[in-house]
Amino acid sequence: MQTTAPERRQITAVSRPSDKAFQGVVTAGALSAFVVLALIAGFLFLRSTEVFRTFGFDFITRSKWDAGSVEDARAPQFGVAAMLLGSIIVSTMAMIFALPFVMGTSLFLEYYISRRIRFVLVSILDLMAAIPSIIYGLWGYLVLMPYASHWAASINKYLGWIPIFAVDRENFDASPFVASLVLCLMILPIASSVTREVYSRAPQDQITAAYALGASRWGAIRAVVLPFGLSGLVGGMLLGLGRALGETIAVLLTLNLVFAVKFQVLASAGGNVASLIASRFGEAGPLELKALMAAGLVLFVLTLLVNFGASIIVGRASRSTK
Amino acid sequence: MTSTTSLVTPRRPWVNRRNVYKELIPTFGIAGALAVLIVNFTGLAGPLGSYVAFVAAYLTVSFLFGMRHDKIKAFDKVMTTLICAGFFTAFIPWVSILFTVFKRGASAIYWGYFTSDMSVTSGDDELNLGGLSHAIVGSGIILLIASLIAIPFGIITAIYITEIRGRFSGLVRIMIQSMSGVPSIVAGLFVFAILVSGRGFSAISGAVALSILMLPTVARTAEEVLKLVPEDLRTSALALGATQTATTFRIVLPAARAGLVTASMLGMARVAGETAPLIMTSFYSANFSTDTSGHPLASLPMYIYQNFSNGTDLALSRAWGGAAVLLTLIFIIFTIARLASGRAKG
Amino acid sequence: MDDATIQTGSNMNTDANTAPQGGNPLDEGRVGINGLQTKGVHVWFNKHHVLEDISLDFPANSVTGLIGPSGCGKSTFLRLLNRMHEFIPGAAMAGEVFLDGKEIYAPDVDVTAMRLKVGMVFQKPNPFPSMTIGQNVLAGLKLANIKVQDKDSLLEECLTRAGLWKEVKDRLKTSGGSLSGGQQQRLCIARALAVKPDVLLMDEPCSALDPASTLKVEETVVQLSSDMTIVIVTHNMQQAARVSDHCAFFLSDGGPGVIVEADRTSVIFSTPSDPRTADYVQGRFG
Numbered sequence: 001m002q003t004t005a006p007e008r009r010q011i012t013a014v015s016r017p018s019d020k021a022f023q024g025v026v027t028a029g030a031l032s033a034f035v036v037l038a039l040i041a042g043f044l045f046l047r048s049t050e051v052f053r054t055f056g057f058d059f060i061t062r063s064k065w066d067a068g069s070v071e072d073a074r075a076p077q078f079g080v081a082a083m084l085l086g087s088i089i090v091s092t093m094a095m096i097f098a099l100p101f102v103m104g105t106s107l108f109l110e111y112y113i114s115r116r117i118r119f120v121l122v123s124i125l126d127l128m129a130a131i132p133s134i135i136y137g138l139w140g141y142l143v144l145m146p147y148a149s150h151w152a153a154s155i156n157k158y159l160g161w162i163p164i165f166a167v168d169r170e171n172f173d174a175s176p177f178v179a180s181l182v183l184c185l186m187i188l189p190i191a192s193s194v195t196r197e198v199y200s201r202a203p204q205d206q207i208t209a210a211y212a213l214g215a216s217r218w219g220a221i222r223a224v225v226l227p228f229g230l231s232g233l234v235g236g237m238l239l240g241l242g243r244a245l246g247e248t249i250a251v252l253l254t255l256n257l258v259f260a261v262k263f264q265v266l267a268s269a270g271g272n273v274a275s276l277i278a279s280r281f282g283e284a285g286p287l288e289l290k291a292l293m294a295a296g297l298v299l300f301v302l303t304l305l306v307n308f309g310a311s312i313i314v315g316r317a318s319r320s321t322k
Numbered sequence: 323m324t325s326t327t328s329l330v331t332p333r334r335p336w337v338n339r340r341n342v343y344k345e346l347i348p349t350f351g352i353a354g355a356l357a358v359l360i361v362n363f364t365g366l367a368g369p370l371g372s373y374v375a376f377v378a379a380y381l382t383v384s385f386l387f388g389m390r391h392d393k394i395k396a397f398d399k400v401m402t403t404l405i406c407a408g409f410f411t412a413f414i415p416w417v418s419i420l421f422t423v424f425k426r427g428a429s430a431i432y433w434g435y436f437t438s439d440m441s442v443t444s445g446d447d448e449l450n451l452g453g454l455s456h457a458i459v460g461s462g463i464i465l466l467i468a469s470l471i472a473i474p475f476g477i478i479t480a481i482y483i484t485e486i487r488g489r490f491s492g493l494v495r496i497m498i499q500s501m502s503g504v505p506s507i508v509a510g511l512f513v514f515a516i517l518v519s520g521r522g523f524s525a526i527s528g529a530v531a532l533s534i535l536m537l538p539t540v541a542r543t544a545e546e547v548l549k550l551v552p553e554d555l556r557t558s559a560l561a562l563g564a565t566q567t568a569t570t571f572r573i574v575l576p577a578a579r580a581g582l583v584t585a586s587m588l589g590m591a592r593v594a595g596e597t598a599p600l601i602m603t604s605f606y607s608a609n610f611s612t613d614t615s616g617h618p619l620a621s622l623p624m625y626i627y628q629n630f631s632n633g634t635d636l637a638l639s640r641a642w643g644g645a646a647v648l649l650t651l652i653f654i655i656f657t658i659a660r661l662a663s664g665r666a667k668g
Numbered sequence: 669m670d671d672a673t674i675q676t677g678s679n680m681n682t683d684a685n686t687a688p689q690g691g692n693p694l695d696e697g698r699v700g701i702n703g704l705q706t707k708g709v710h711v712w713f714n715k716h717h718v719l720e721d722i723s724l725d726f727p728a729n730s731v732t733g734l735i736g737p738s739g740c741g742k743s744t745f746l747r748l749l750n751r752m753h754e755f756i757p758g759a760a761m762a763g764e765v766f767l768d769g770k771e772i773y774a775p776d777v778d779v780t781a782m783r784l785k786v787g788m789v790f791q792k793p794n795p796f797p798s799m800t801i802g803q804n805v806l807a808g809l810k811l812a813n814i815k816v817q818d819k820d821s822l823l824e825e826c827l828t829r830a831g832l833w834k835e836v837k838d839r840l841k842t843s844g845g846s847l848s849g850g851q852q853q854r855l856c857i858a859r860a861l862a863v864k865p866d867v868l869l870m871d872e873p874c875s876a877l878d879p880a881s882t883l884k885v886e887e888t889v890v891q892l893s894s895d896m897t898i899v900i901v902t903h904n905m906q907q908a909a910r911v912s913d914h915c916a917f918f919l920s921d922g923g924p925g926v927i928v929e930a931d932r933t934s935v936i937f938s939t940p941s942d943p944r945t946a947d948y949v950q951g952r953f954g
Contacts, residue, residue: 015566022567023486030482031490032475033497033541036534040504040512047515104408112405115757123660128416130652132595134623135645138630139419142638147370185415192412205794209856212750214784214863215811216398223811227798239503246505248598249623253630274507278598289519296511300504307503311496330721332712332760335773336751391778394813 040300048294051078051287059294060084065259065276067288078291080298082261086271087299090176090251091244093265094183095237101188102236106196111221122193129189137253140182141174145254148178152266167267174256176270182250187240194239198232198317199225231317238310246303248274273299349387353380373414377407420649427646430639439620440608445629445637454644456610457625460525461651463614464604464621465590467529468536473586475533476540477575480585484548485556485570495545502538509534510599518603523618528604532593540589547581548574580662587659591652597623622648702768702866702897703728704749709763710924711744713756718744720924722763724916726867731889731898733912733933735905737948740918741925742901743791746869749899750786751779767867784812787860789870793852795844795859802840804855808863822862830858831888850881857888868892870900874907886911905949909937917945 015023051059055078062079105125109118152172159165202225210220251272257279258269277292277299284292356379360366366375384403388396435453443452479498483491509531517527551574559569575582600606605618606628613619622644629641704726711719719741726732734742744753751772753759765772772782795804805826809816816822823840827833832854836847844855853873860868870889874882889898889911902908908915915937916930929936929945940946947953 019566022570023488026478026482026486027488027490029475029478030486030488030494033479033494033501033537036537037497037501037504039516040508040534043512043515044508101408101412104405105412108405108409112402127653127656130591130595130656131416131419132597132623132648132652134595134597134626134630135419135423135649138626138641138645139415139422141630143418143422144415188412203794205790205792206796208752208755209788209790209794209796209859210807210811211755212752212783212786212788212790213808213811213859214780215808216394216780218398218401219394219811221401223796223799223807227796242503246503246507248505248507249627252598274505274598277507277511278601281602293511293515296508300508303503303505303508304500307500308496310503311499330708330710330762332710332762334760335775336754336779338775341775392813394780394811397813 041297044293044297044300048290048297051290051294055079059291060298063259063261063271065280065291067285076287078288078294080273080276080295082259083257083271083273083276083295084298084302085261086176086255086257087245087273087302089263089265090180090183090255090270090272091241093176093180094187094244095241097180097184098188098191098240099237101184102191102195102240103233105188105192106199107221107225109192109196110199111217111225122196125189125193129193133186133247133250134253136182136186137250140178140250140254144181145173145178148181149173149175152177156266164263164265167264169267171268172266174254174268174270176255176265179251179255179270179272180265182254183244183247186247186250187243190243191236191240194236194314195229195233198236198314199229202228229317231313235310235314235317238306238313242303242307242310245306246274246299248278251275252278345387349380349383353383356383370414373411377403377411381407423642423645423649426639426642427644430643431646435643439610440625441610445632445640446634447636449636449639452640454620454622454625454640454647456608456620457622457644458647458651459610459612460604460607460620461594461622461648463612463619464525464528464532464600465594467526467614468532468593469586469590471529471533472536472540472589476537476585476589477544477582479537479541480544480548481570481575483545484551485566485574498538498541501534502542504534506531506535506596507598510602513599514602522616523603523605524616525604525614525619528600528619528621531599531603532596535596535599536589536593539592540585543585543588544578544582547578547585550581551577583662584659587655587662591655591659594652594655595623595648597627600624601627622651701728704867704897704899705766706745706749707764707766709745709748709765710761711741711748711753712760714758717924719748720926722925722927724927724930726897726899727914728897729893729895730913731893731900731911732914732916733908734899734901734916734918735903735908735948736918736925737920737953738903739925740920742918743871744925745918746871746899746901749867749869750783750788752788754779780812784808784863785865786867786869787863787865789853789856789860789868789873791872792876793849793856795847795852795855797843797845799844800841801836801844801847801855804844805858805862807859812863814863826858826861829861829888829892830854831884831891832858848881850877850884853877853881853885854888857885861892865896867897867899870898872901872903875903882907905951909933917942917948919944919948 055062059079061081062077063082064077064079065083066074066077068074068076109121109125113121149172152175153170156165156167156172160167206224207220210223215223252275255270255272255275256268257271257275259271260269262269273295277295280288280292353376357372357376360375360379361372366372381400381403384399385396388399430449432450434450436458437455438453439456440452440454441456479494482488483494513527513531513534517530518524555573555577556569559573560566564572600621600623604621604624606624607618607620609620611617611619626641626644626648629637629644706722706724709719709722710717722745734746736742747753748761749765753761761773767782767785771777796807799807802823805823806819824833824837827836832851835851836855844852847855853876857873874885877885886907889900892898893913900912912933914930915933917928917936918925919928920926929940929942931940936945937949940949
C-alpha cells in the first residue's frame, strides 16, 4: 500500500587529486592568520606567566614600574595601571577631538561636492592614511607641540578650576592633550573613510522624499543620513580607537611617560602601554622583559576586543543596507 | 514632430552661479573684514588665529544672511559652513606635515645623501657629510623579504575566501580583520620572543614582524579584487572542463592581475614606515650592509628615529631628510598602486 | 473648464512666492489659483533628449492623469514640476513651469518654500525608518521648521484624509516600517498632506501595492481632489479612468517623449482624436 518516496540522491563531487592538493594547500595557507594570532597570544602568555604568577592581579591594578636594584635590596615591582589608564585617556580624547572632523569630512565628501572632486579628495585622504606614524610623531613634537602647549596654557588659564584641566606645574609640553591631538589626526583618515562609505549608502529615495517635503540639505541629512549612518559612524570611530590604543611611536615621541595614575590631561605626564614597551625595551633585564611581554598581552587583548566590536558593528551596518 | 527642437537650448535654472556669487561674495567680504577686526582686537594671532577668526566670523555672517529668509535656511547655512570648516580644518595639519617634511628635509638632502652611509659620520656632523644609502637599502631588503612572505599568504587567503569558499571562510575573514588590529608593537614583541631573543637582531626578524602587519591589508584588498572577477568567467571555464586549479591560475588570477599588484603595493605602503616593531627586531646600524641575518640592519624609519633621539639641530635636520625620503618612497608605492587599480578598472 | 471651488488651504506663502513674477494672468485664469501649467518644456539627461516641447495645463482642484508606455518620460515630467531634477547630475531643461502663475525655475525662487507647496508621493513607499508613524506624518513640518498649535488634531486630520487614521490611531508611537506596503504608502500621502500643499504629485503610487490597498489610495485621491490639484502618473488604464478628470497621453518613438493627446478623461477613453491614443487606451500596445 505504501508508495515509496523517491529516494534522495546525494550529489557527491569527487575532486581530482590535483584539485584536492590545491584546496589543501590554500586552506592551510588561509589558516595562517589564525595560526599567527594564536602564536602571538600563546607566546606572549608563555613568556609572561612568571610575571602574572609573581604579581598576580596587582600587575593590572598597581602603577609602580620598578626593575628593582640589587644594591639597595629593592624588590622589582611591575604594574601597568597608570599606563593602561593613560592609553585609554589619550585614545578617548583623540576620539572626542576626531568626532566632529570625521562627521564633517565624510558628510562634506558625500553630500557637498561633485563626484569628480570627491574622487580626487578621497584619494588624497587615502594617501594621508599612509603617512607613517614616525612622521606624525616628528611633526607632532617639533611643529605641533609649541602651538598645543600654548593652547593648553590658555585652557588651563580659563578652565583650570575644572579638575581635569588643572596642573601641578606649569609645564604643558608632551601632555596627553598633545599626544591625543596627534592621534586624532592619525585616526581621521580611517574613521572618515569607513563612515563615508556607510553614509554613501543612505537610501536615496528617502533623501529625495525629504527634499520633496521641503527640507534643506541639512534637514535631509539630519532626517535620513545621520540616523541611517549612526552605526557606521560608531564602527568607524571604534576602528580608530583600536588604532589609537595600539599606536606606539607617535605617542612615544609626544608624551612624557610617568608611572602614576593622573587625570590632569594638560599636564606633562601621561601613560601609554605601547610606548612603555618601546621605551623600556632597550634596557630591560630578563624579568622586566617578561613584564613588558605581559603588558603586550594586555594591549593585544584590549585592541582585539575593540577591533572585534568595531568590525561586528561595521559589518552589520553594511549588511543591513544590501 | 516639431521643428522647434533646434531653437531650444538646454539650460539648468537650478545652477544659478550669479545668485551663488551674489551671496558668497558679500559673506566672504564681511566675514573677512570681521576677521581682521577680531585679530586686531583680541588675542588671536598668526595664520591659525586668523583662520579661526575667519571661520567664526563666516559662521555668524552666514547665519545672519540666512535669517533674512527664515530659520531653516539660516541653520542650513550654518551647518554647511561647519561641515566645510570641519573638512578644511582637517586638511590644515596634513598640509603642514607635507610642507614641513619637504621644506626641512630639503636642507639635509644633497647628492651624497643617497650614496654614503653614517659609518664615519655622526648625527651632529655637518649636513654635507654622510647619508642614508644604508637605510634605503636596508628598508628595501626588509620590505622585499616581508613582501615575499606576506603577499603569497595574503593572496592565498583571498583565494580561499573567493575561490574555494570553504567552511572556514567566515572564520578566516574574522581572523584577518582581527589581525589588522594587532598593534605593531605587539607584532614586534612577538617576533622578538620567537626569533630575536638569544639570537640577536636581524633583517629577517624585522621582515617577519612587518609581514604580520602587511598580511591583512594584502588579504583584504586581494579579496575585494578577486570578487570583482565576473562569476561567468569561472563558470564558463569550469563548463569547458577546466579543473578548479586551472580556473584559478589560468583564468581568475590573470584577470585580477592589476588589482593584485594594487593589493601588494598597498600592503607595502602600509608597513614601509613602521618603526615600533623594528626597534625590537632589526634595530639599526650605521653601516651599509646587505646581510639579512645575524646583524642589525638599518632602515629609513629607524634612521629617522635614531636621529630624532640624538636631538641636536643637525641630527633633527637629518631626521627630516629621512622623513622626506621615506614619504616620497611611500607616495611612489601608493601611486603605482593607484595606477594599477586604475588600469584594472579601465 | 473646471468650476474650481477656490479654497487654497495654504497659509504659508513666502516672499518669493507672493512676489509677482510677471507671469501670465490670462493663463492663471485658465487653470485657476493653485493650478499648474507648463510651456514648451524639454528635458535632457546629458546628451539624451528625454522630453520634447510639453505644454500642459493642470486645472486647480482636479486630478490629471499622465499615461503612456514605460520610458516615455512621464515620471521625468512629474519630477520637473517640483524641481527634483536638480539632484541628478547632467540634467538640463528648457521651457517654463508656472505654479499659481509664477515661474518656479525663476532665479529668485525659494526652492524649499516652493516644494512645500508641491507635495510628492513616490512609486515605492518610503517612510523614514528612524521615526514613528506620528513623527513621519509631522516630518515635513519639522524639516521646514513650521510650528503648529495642535499637533494631535493635525495628525488626525492628515491621517484621516489619507484614509489611514482608523488603522493606526492606536499605534502612532510604533515605527513606520511596521506597516504594510499599502499602509506605508498612505502614510507617505499623510506625510505629504501635513504641510498643506496646494499640489500633490503622485508617481505611480499604486504600482507596488495590492489591489485592495490600491482601491483605498484611489479613494483617497478622489477625496483629496476636492481642494487640491493632483497630478498622477499611472500605468494602469482603469486607474486613470477611475480617478482622473483630465488625461495626457505621452509617447516616445525611440526619440524624446511627446504629448500625443491631452483632454478630458471621458474624451480620451471614448473618442480620442489620435489613433495611437485609441490603440493604447484599448490595450493594443504598451
